[in-house]
Amino acid sequence: xxxxxxxxxxxxxxxxxxxxxxxxxxxxxxxxxxxxxxxxxxxxxxxxxxxxxxxxxxxxxxxxxxxxxxxxxxxxxxxxxxxxxxxxxxxxxxxxxxxxxxxxxxxxxxxxxxxxxxxxxxxxxxxxxxxxxxxxxxxxxxxxxxxxxxxxxxxxxxxxxxxxxxxxxxxxxxxxxxxxxxxxxxxxxxxxxxxxxxxxxxxxxxxxxxxxxxxxxxxxxxxxxxxxxxxxxxxxxxxxxxxxxxxxxxxxxxxxxxxxxxxxxxxxxxxxxxxxxxxxxxxxxxxxxxxxxxxxxxxxxxxxxxxxxxxxxxxxxxxxxxxxxxxxxxxxxxxxxxxxxxxxxxxxxxxxxxxxxxxxxxxxxxxx
Numbered sequence: 001x002x003x004x005x006x007x008x009x010x011x012x013x014x015x016x017x018x019x020x021x022x023x024x025x026x027x028x029x030x031x032x033x034x035x036x037x038x039x040x041x042x043x044x045x046x047x048x049x050x051x052x053x054x055x056x057x058x059x060x061x062x063x064x065x066x067x068x069x070x071x072x073x074x075x076x077x078x079x080x081x082x083x084x085x086x087x088x089x090x091x092x093x094x095x096x097x098x099x100x101x102x103x104x105x106x107x108x109x110x111x112x113x114x115x116x117x118x119x120x121x122x123x124x125x126x127x128x129x130x131x132x133x134x135x136x137x138x139x140x141x142x143x144x145x146x147x148x149x150x151x152x153x154x155x156x157x158x159x160x161x162x163x164x165x166x167x168x169x170x171x172x173x174x175x176x177x178x179x180x181x182x183x184x185x186x187x188x189x190x191x192x193x194x195x196x197x198x199x200x201x202x203x204x205x206x207x208x209x210x211x212x213x214x215x216x217x218x219x220x221x222x223x224x225x226x227x228x229x230x231x232x233x234x235x236x237x238x239x240x241x242x243x244x245x246x247x248x249x250x251x252x253x254x255x256x257x258x259x260x261x262x263x264x265x266x267x268x269x270x271x272x273x274x275x276x277x278x279x280x281x282x283x284x285x286x287x288x289x290x291x292x293x294x295x296x297x298x299x300x301x302x303x304x305x306x307x308x309x310x311x312x313x314x315x316x317x318x319x320x321x322x323x324x325x326x327x328x329x330x331x332x333x334x335x336x337x338x339x340x341x342x343x344x345x346x347x348x349x350x351x352x353x354x355x356x357x358x359x360x361x362x363x364x365x366x367x368x
Contacts, residue, residue, distance in 0.1 A: 006339055007033035008332075009075035009103075011094065012082035013042060013050045013061065015178055016108060016143060019314070019325045020079040021051035023332040028358035030335060034071045035061040038082065052315060072101040077335045079328070084109030085186060096126050099136035104338045106331035108143035114150075115211030116140075116345045117218070124345070131343050139334050139346040142212060144170050145327030148296040148310065149212040149272055150348040154219050156300050156308060165268070165301040166216065170323075171275045171287050172294040175242045177320045183245060187256060189278045190248040193235055197256070200231045205260045209272045213262035216270050219349055224262045224270075231258040234283035248278050255282035294319030 008030045010020045017035075024032045025048075035047045040063055042050060048057040062071060072078070078098045084091035084107075091109045098105045112119040113127070116138075127138055142149055149168045157163055174183050183189050188197030198204060206227050217224050236254030241247050248254065255277040262270035277283065280292045289295035290309060300306040312322030334351045 005029060005031035006076045006104075006335060007031055007074055008077040008079065008335065009034040009036065009071055010047070010079045010081060011036045011064075011098075012080070013037050013039075014081065014083065015321070015324050016328060017079075017081035018051045019321070019328040020081045020332060021047050021057070022053065023325070023328050024079065025051070025053070025057055026360065027332055027335075027356075028360070030077070030332070032057055032059050033074050035059055036064050036068065036071060037061045038064055040065075068097070069101070072098055072103060075101075075103055076339065077104040077106070079332060079335075080105055080107035080109055081328075082109060084111070085182070092123060092126070095138065096130045099127060099138055100130040100134035102134045102136050104137045104139075104335055106139050106141070106334055106338075108141060108146065108327055108331065110138075110140045111142075111208045112211065113138065113140035113345070114142055114146065114209075114347070115215040115218075116347050118211055118214050127345055131345060135343045137338050137341070137343050137346060139331070139338060139351055141327065141330050141334075141348055141351075142209075143324065143327045144274075145296070145323055145330060146212070146348060147326065147330050147353065148298065149209070150215055150219075151353060152308070152310075153298045153300070154216060156298055156306050157220065159306060160300060160302050160304055162303040163220075163300060165271065165299075167271045167273060167297075167299040167301070169273045169275065169287060169297040169299070171289045171297065172320060172323075173277050173280055173289075173292065174320070175240070175278050176244060176318055178244060178318075180245045183278070187276060188233075188253050189256075189276075190252045193233060193251070193253055195253065197253075200256060200258050202229065205229050205231075205258055209260040210262075212272060213260060213270050215347060215349065217262055217264070220270075222264050222269075224264060225266055226263045228261045228263060228268070229258065230261065231256070232283075232286075233257075234286075236279065236282060240279045242278070254278050255286070257283065257286050289319075294323070296323065
Protein backbone atom coordinates (compact mmCIF):
# COMPACT_ATOMS: atom_id res chain seq x y z
CA UNK A 1 0.00 0.00 0.00
CA UNK A 2 2.86 2.38 0.85
CA UNK A 3 4.11 2.26 -2.76
CA UNK A 4 0.72 2.97 -4.30
CA UNK A 5 0.00 6.41 -5.68
CA UNK A 6 -2.66 8.38 -3.82
CA UNK A 7 -5.47 9.40 -6.22
CA UNK A 8 -5.92 13.13 -5.61
CA UNK A 9 -8.71 15.43 -6.72
CA UNK A 10 -8.24 19.20 -7.06
CA UNK A 11 -11.46 21.12 -6.43
CA UNK A 12 -11.27 24.59 -8.01
CA UNK A 13 -8.87 26.10 -10.55
CA UNK A 14 -8.38 29.71 -9.50
CA UNK A 15 -5.14 31.12 -8.07
CA UNK A 16 -4.88 28.29 -5.55
CA UNK A 17 -6.27 25.55 -7.79
CA UNK A 18 -3.77 26.22 -10.58
CA UNK A 19 -0.91 25.85 -8.14
CA UNK A 20 -2.54 22.77 -6.61
CA UNK A 21 -2.72 20.98 -9.97
CA UNK A 22 0.97 21.67 -10.57
CA UNK A 23 1.89 20.55 -7.06
CA UNK A 24 -0.09 17.29 -7.24
CA UNK A 25 1.32 16.50 -10.69
CA UNK A 26 4.88 17.06 -9.42
CA UNK A 27 4.64 15.43 -6.00
CA UNK A 28 5.98 11.86 -5.77
CA UNK A 29 3.37 9.51 -4.34
CA UNK A 30 0.37 11.42 -5.68
CA UNK A 31 -1.65 10.96 -8.87
CA UNK A 32 -4.04 13.60 -10.17
CA UNK A 33 -7.31 11.75 -10.72
CA UNK A 34 -9.87 14.53 -11.22
CA UNK A 35 -10.37 18.28 -11.34
CA UNK A 36 -13.65 19.97 -10.42
CA UNK A 37 -14.44 23.43 -11.84
CA UNK A 38 -17.19 25.96 -11.13
CA UNK A 39 -16.91 27.78 -14.47
CA UNK A 40 -18.74 25.74 -17.16
CA UNK A 41 -16.32 27.14 -19.77
CA UNK A 42 -13.48 25.21 -18.12
CA UNK A 43 -15.25 21.85 -18.18
CA UNK A 44 -13.62 19.36 -20.55
CA UNK A 45 -10.31 21.24 -20.72
CA UNK A 46 -7.12 19.40 -19.75
CA UNK A 47 -5.83 20.05 -16.24
CA UNK A 48 -2.37 20.87 -17.58
CA UNK A 49 -3.80 23.67 -19.69
CA UNK A 50 -5.80 25.06 -16.76
CA UNK A 51 -2.69 24.99 -14.57
CA UNK A 52 -0.58 26.85 -17.11
CA UNK A 53 1.66 23.89 -17.87
CA UNK A 54 3.15 23.40 -21.29
CA UNK A 55 2.01 19.79 -21.47
CA UNK A 56 -1.25 17.93 -20.99
CA UNK A 57 -1.87 15.84 -17.89
CA UNK A 58 -4.54 13.62 -19.40
CA UNK A 59 -7.19 14.65 -16.87
CA UNK A 60 -10.20 16.59 -18.18
CA UNK A 61 -11.90 19.03 -15.83
CA UNK A 62 -15.41 18.19 -14.66
CA UNK A 63 -18.08 20.72 -13.74
CA UNK A 64 -19.29 20.71 -10.13
CA UNK A 65 -22.80 20.50 -11.53
CA UNK A 66 -21.97 16.95 -12.70
CA UNK A 67 -21.72 13.91 -10.43
CA UNK A 68 -19.51 15.07 -7.53
CA UNK A 69 -20.03 11.81 -5.69
CA UNK A 70 -18.52 9.88 -8.59
CA UNK A 71 -15.47 12.14 -8.55
CA UNK A 72 -15.10 11.68 -4.79
CA UNK A 73 -15.39 7.91 -5.04
CA UNK A 74 -12.29 7.88 -7.22
CA UNK A 75 -10.25 10.07 -4.87
CA UNK A 76 -8.31 9.20 -1.73
CA UNK A 77 -7.37 12.85 -1.20
CA UNK A 78 -8.93 16.21 -2.07
CA UNK A 79 -7.20 19.58 -2.36
CA UNK A 80 -10.14 21.91 -1.76
CA UNK A 81 -9.06 25.09 -3.56
CA UNK A 82 -12.45 26.75 -4.02
CA UNK A 83 -12.97 30.07 -2.26
CA UNK A 84 -14.26 30.27 1.28
CA UNK A 85 -14.01 34.07 1.53
CA UNK A 86 -17.52 34.94 0.37
CA UNK A 87 -19.10 31.47 0.61
CA UNK A 88 -17.97 30.06 3.97
CA UNK A 89 -21.05 27.90 4.53
CA UNK A 90 -20.88 26.36 1.07
CA UNK A 91 -17.15 25.69 1.49
CA UNK A 92 -17.76 23.92 4.80
CA UNK A 93 -20.56 21.88 3.20
CA UNK A 94 -18.22 20.81 0.40
CA UNK A 95 -15.41 19.85 2.77
CA UNK A 96 -17.73 17.90 5.08
CA UNK A 97 -19.09 16.06 2.04
CA UNK A 98 -15.57 15.06 0.97
CA UNK A 99 -14.51 13.99 4.47
CA UNK A 100 -17.69 11.93 4.82
CA UNK A 101 -16.78 10.24 1.54
CA UNK A 102 -13.55 9.08 3.19
CA UNK A 103 -11.14 11.58 1.64
CA UNK A 104 -8.12 13.26 3.16
CA UNK A 105 -9.00 16.93 2.64
CA UNK A 106 -6.41 19.71 2.70
CA UNK A 107 -7.57 23.30 2.23
CA UNK A 108 -6.86 26.97 2.93
CA UNK A 109 -10.57 27.83 2.70
CA UNK A 110 -11.75 27.15 6.28
CA UNK A 111 -10.30 29.87 8.54
CA UNK A 112 -11.94 28.44 11.64
CA UNK A 113 -9.93 25.24 11.31
CA UNK A 114 -6.47 26.80 11.27
CA UNK A 115 -6.77 26.08 15.00
CA UNK A 116 -9.40 23.33 15.25
CA UNK A 117 -9.52 23.54 19.04
CA UNK A 118 -10.98 27.05 18.86
CA UNK A 119 -13.28 26.42 15.89
CA UNK A 120 -16.99 27.10 16.50
CA UNK A 121 -18.33 23.99 18.28
CA UNK A 122 -21.10 23.38 15.74
CA UNK A 123 -18.63 23.44 12.83
CA UNK A 124 -16.15 21.26 14.67
CA UNK A 125 -18.83 18.71 15.51
CA UNK A 126 -19.93 18.55 11.87
CA UNK A 127 -16.40 17.73 10.74
CA UNK A 128 -15.81 15.20 13.53
CA UNK A 129 -19.12 13.49 12.71
CA UNK A 130 -18.05 13.25 9.06
CA UNK A 131 -14.69 11.79 10.14
CA UNK A 132 -16.43 9.18 12.27
CA UNK A 133 -18.91 8.31 9.53
CA UNK A 134 -16.65 8.22 6.50
CA UNK A 135 -13.10 7.82 7.78
CA UNK A 136 -11.68 10.96 6.16
CA UNK A 137 -9.37 13.62 7.57
CA UNK A 138 -9.06 17.41 7.46
CA UNK A 139 -6.02 19.68 7.57
CA UNK A 140 -6.46 23.43 7.00
CA UNK A 141 -3.54 25.81 6.56
CA UNK A 142 -3.57 29.46 5.56
CA UNK A 143 -3.12 30.87 2.09
CA UNK A 144 -1.10 33.88 3.15
CA UNK A 145 0.76 31.42 3.60
CA UNK A 146 0.04 29.29 6.65
CA UNK A 147 3.60 28.19 7.33
CA UNK A 148 4.63 31.84 7.74
CA UNK A 149 2.08 32.30 10.51
CA UNK A 150 2.74 29.12 12.46
CA UNK A 151 5.58 26.65 11.92
CA UNK A 152 8.24 29.12 10.70
CA UNK A 153 7.89 31.61 13.57
CA UNK A 154 7.58 28.77 16.08
CA UNK A 155 10.77 27.17 14.77
CA UNK A 156 12.60 30.49 15.05
CA UNK A 157 11.52 30.99 18.67
CA UNK A 158 13.44 27.83 19.50
CA UNK A 159 16.71 29.47 18.45
CA UNK A 160 16.81 32.11 21.17
CA UNK A 161 17.02 32.46 24.92
CA UNK A 162 14.41 35.19 25.47
CA UNK A 163 11.26 36.14 23.54
CA UNK A 164 9.64 39.54 23.78
CA UNK A 165 7.39 39.43 20.73
CA UNK A 166 6.69 37.43 17.58
CA UNK A 167 5.69 39.32 14.43
CA UNK A 168 4.59 37.69 11.15
CA UNK A 169 4.38 40.05 8.18
CA UNK A 170 2.98 39.82 4.68
CA UNK A 171 4.15 42.81 2.60
CA UNK A 172 2.78 42.90 -0.94
CA UNK A 173 2.17 45.03 -3.98
CA UNK A 174 -1.22 43.78 -5.21
CA UNK A 175 -1.05 45.41 -8.63
CA UNK A 176 -0.38 42.03 -10.25
CA UNK A 177 -2.79 39.98 -8.13
CA UNK A 178 -5.00 37.97 -10.46
CA UNK A 179 -8.31 38.52 -8.62
CA UNK A 180 -9.70 41.95 -9.34
CA UNK A 181 -12.90 41.60 -7.31
CA UNK A 182 -10.90 40.67 -4.21
CA UNK A 183 -8.45 43.55 -4.70
CA UNK A 184 -11.14 46.17 -5.29
CA UNK A 185 -13.89 45.03 -2.93
CA UNK A 186 -12.51 42.57 -0.37
CA UNK A 187 -9.32 44.65 0.19
CA UNK A 188 -10.84 47.96 -0.91
CA UNK A 189 -8.22 49.24 -3.37
CA UNK A 190 -9.53 52.06 -5.56
CA UNK A 191 -12.54 52.65 -3.31
CA UNK A 192 -13.34 55.94 -1.52
CA UNK A 193 -11.37 56.33 1.70
CA UNK A 194 -14.57 56.02 3.75
CA UNK A 195 -15.33 52.62 2.17
CA UNK A 196 -14.91 49.80 4.68
CA UNK A 197 -13.65 46.65 2.93
CA UNK A 198 -14.79 43.31 4.27
CA UNK A 199 -11.25 42.14 5.00
CA UNK A 200 -10.69 44.84 7.63
CA UNK A 201 -14.24 45.22 8.96
CA UNK A 202 -14.28 44.99 12.77
CA UNK A 203 -13.98 41.38 13.89
CA UNK A 204 -13.10 39.96 10.48
CA UNK A 205 -9.29 39.98 10.93
CA UNK A 206 -9.72 38.13 14.22
CA UNK A 207 -12.09 35.65 12.58
CA UNK A 208 -9.53 34.93 9.84
CA UNK A 209 -6.23 35.07 11.71
CA UNK A 210 -7.20 34.62 15.35
CA UNK A 211 -6.88 30.84 15.12
CA UNK A 212 -3.25 31.14 14.06
CA UNK A 213 -2.52 33.41 17.01
CA UNK A 214 -4.13 30.93 19.39
CA UNK A 215 -2.25 28.03 17.82
CA UNK A 216 1.11 29.79 18.19
CA UNK A 217 0.32 30.76 21.78
CA UNK A 218 -0.58 27.17 22.59
CA UNK A 219 2.66 25.92 21.09
CA UNK A 220 4.59 28.42 23.23
CA UNK A 221 2.80 27.32 26.40
CA UNK A 222 0.96 30.63 26.74
CA UNK A 223 -2.68 31.65 26.88
CA UNK A 224 -3.95 34.73 25.11
CA UNK A 225 -5.65 37.26 27.34
CA UNK A 226 -7.23 38.85 24.29
CA UNK A 227 -7.00 39.65 20.59
CA UNK A 228 -7.11 43.23 19.30
CA UNK A 229 -7.10 44.77 15.83
CA UNK A 230 -5.42 47.83 14.35
CA UNK A 231 -6.13 49.16 10.84
CA UNK A 232 -4.59 52.00 8.81
CA UNK A 233 -5.43 53.10 5.27
CA UNK A 234 -3.58 55.36 2.86
CA UNK A 235 -4.69 57.11 -0.37
CA UNK A 236 -3.06 57.16 -3.77
CA UNK A 237 -1.32 60.46 -4.49
CA UNK A 238 -2.01 60.12 -8.24
CA UNK A 239 -3.76 57.84 -10.73
CA UNK A 240 -2.15 54.41 -11.16
CA UNK A 241 -2.60 52.19 -14.21
CA UNK A 242 -2.13 48.45 -13.67
CA UNK A 243 -1.51 45.82 -16.31
CA UNK A 244 -4.34 43.48 -15.26
CA UNK A 245 -6.94 45.58 -13.44
CA UNK A 246 -6.93 48.96 -15.16
CA UNK A 247 -6.87 52.31 -13.41
CA UNK A 248 -6.92 53.13 -9.71
CA UNK A 249 -7.77 56.79 -9.19
CA UNK A 250 -5.92 59.37 -7.10
CA UNK A 251 -7.32 59.99 -3.60
CA UNK A 252 -8.89 56.53 -3.45
CA UNK A 253 -7.54 53.82 -1.18
CA UNK A 254 -4.10 52.75 -2.35
CA UNK A 255 -2.88 50.85 0.68
CA UNK A 256 -4.01 49.13 3.84
CA UNK A 257 -2.02 48.01 6.85
CA UNK A 258 -3.54 45.99 9.65
CA UNK A 259 -2.40 44.04 12.66
CA UNK A 260 -4.13 41.23 14.51
CA UNK A 261 -2.55 41.31 17.95
CA UNK A 262 -2.49 38.36 20.30
CA UNK A 263 -2.15 39.73 23.81
CA UNK A 264 -0.56 37.95 26.74
CA UNK A 265 -1.14 39.68 30.06
CA UNK A 266 -2.68 42.58 28.14
CA UNK A 267 0.49 43.17 26.07
CA UNK A 268 0.64 42.42 22.31
CA UNK A 269 3.13 39.56 22.03
CA UNK A 270 2.16 37.62 18.89
CA UNK A 271 1.21 39.79 15.92
CA UNK A 272 0.13 38.99 12.37
CA UNK A 273 0.57 42.06 10.17
CA UNK A 274 -0.44 42.64 6.55
CA UNK A 275 0.86 45.58 4.51
CA UNK A 276 -0.84 45.77 1.12
CA UNK A 277 -0.30 48.41 -1.57
CA UNK A 278 -1.55 48.90 -5.11
CA UNK A 279 1.60 50.91 -5.89
CA UNK A 280 5.00 51.13 -4.23
CA UNK A 281 4.67 54.88 -3.65
CA UNK A 282 1.87 54.44 -1.12
CA UNK A 283 2.70 54.94 2.58
CA UNK A 284 6.49 54.67 2.34
CA UNK A 285 6.68 54.80 6.14
CA UNK A 286 5.05 51.36 6.40
CA UNK A 287 7.23 48.22 6.31
CA UNK A 288 8.67 47.49 2.88
CA UNK A 289 9.66 44.32 1.05
CA UNK A 290 13.37 44.28 0.12
CA UNK A 291 12.60 44.92 -3.55
CA UNK A 292 9.27 46.66 -3.02
CA UNK A 293 7.30 43.86 -4.67
CA UNK A 294 6.44 41.25 -2.08
CA UNK A 295 7.77 39.17 0.78
CA UNK A 296 6.88 37.34 3.95
CA UNK A 297 8.87 38.20 7.04
CA UNK A 298 9.08 36.86 10.57
CA UNK A 299 10.64 38.96 13.31
CA UNK A 300 11.41 37.55 16.75
CA UNK A 301 12.10 40.35 19.19
CA UNK A 302 14.26 39.06 22.01
CA UNK A 303 17.71 37.72 22.54
CA UNK A 304 18.95 37.30 19.94
CA UNK A 305 16.74 39.38 17.67
CA UNK A 306 15.93 37.20 14.63
CA UNK A 307 14.56 38.38 11.30
CA UNK A 308 13.88 36.09 8.35
CA UNK A 309 12.49 37.31 5.02
CA UNK A 310 11.17 34.89 2.43
CA UNK A 311 10.58 35.81 -1.21
CA UNK A 312 8.81 33.35 -3.50
CA UNK A 313 7.87 33.79 -7.16
CA UNK A 314 5.88 31.73 -9.64
CA UNK A 315 3.94 32.11 -12.88
CA UNK A 316 6.49 34.33 -14.58
CA UNK A 317 7.99 35.89 -11.48
CA UNK A 318 4.73 36.89 -9.78
CA UNK A 319 5.23 37.20 -6.01
CA UNK A 320 1.56 36.71 -5.14
CA UNK A 321 1.58 33.51 -7.18
CA UNK A 322 4.77 32.49 -5.39
CA UNK A 323 3.14 32.91 -2.00
CA UNK A 324 0.13 30.91 -3.19
CA UNK A 325 2.41 28.16 -4.48
CA UNK A 326 4.19 27.78 -1.14
CA UNK A 327 0.87 27.69 0.72
CA UNK A 328 -0.29 24.96 -1.65
CA UNK A 329 3.03 23.14 -1.29
CA UNK A 330 2.46 22.95 2.46
CA UNK A 331 -0.99 21.44 1.95
CA UNK A 332 -0.19 19.03 -0.87
CA UNK A 333 2.98 17.96 0.89
CA UNK A 334 0.90 16.92 3.90
CA UNK A 335 -1.22 14.38 2.00
CA UNK A 336 1.29 11.54 2.12
CA UNK A 337 1.85 12.03 5.86
CA UNK A 338 -1.90 12.16 6.55
CA UNK A 339 -2.44 8.99 4.51
CA UNK A 340 -0.35 7.12 7.04
CA UNK A 341 -2.32 8.40 10.04
CA UNK A 342 -5.68 7.66 11.60
CA UNK A 343 -8.70 9.59 10.31
CA UNK A 344 -9.09 12.85 12.20
CA UNK A 345 -8.87 16.60 12.45
CA UNK A 346 -5.29 17.89 12.24
CA UNK A 347 -3.53 21.24 12.62
CA UNK A 348 -0.14 22.73 11.79
CA UNK A 349 1.38 21.52 15.06
CA UNK A 350 0.49 17.94 14.14
CA UNK A 351 1.57 17.91 10.50
CA UNK A 352 5.30 18.20 9.73
CA UNK A 353 6.74 19.85 6.66
CA UNK A 354 8.44 16.94 4.99
CA UNK A 355 11.33 17.10 2.50
CA UNK A 356 10.40 16.51 -1.12
CA UNK A 357 11.90 13.02 -1.08
CA UNK A 358 11.95 11.46 -4.52
CA UNK A 359 11.61 14.85 -6.20
CA UNK A 360 12.10 14.90 -9.95
CA UNK A 361 14.99 17.32 -10.42
CA UNK A 362 14.55 19.82 -13.21
CA UNK A 363 17.37 20.98 -15.50
CA UNK A 364 15.34 23.93 -16.75
CA UNK A 365 17.37 27.11 -16.51
CA UNK A 366 20.64 25.32 -15.74
CA UNK A 367 23.63 24.59 -17.91
CA UNK A 368 23.73 21.13 -19.44
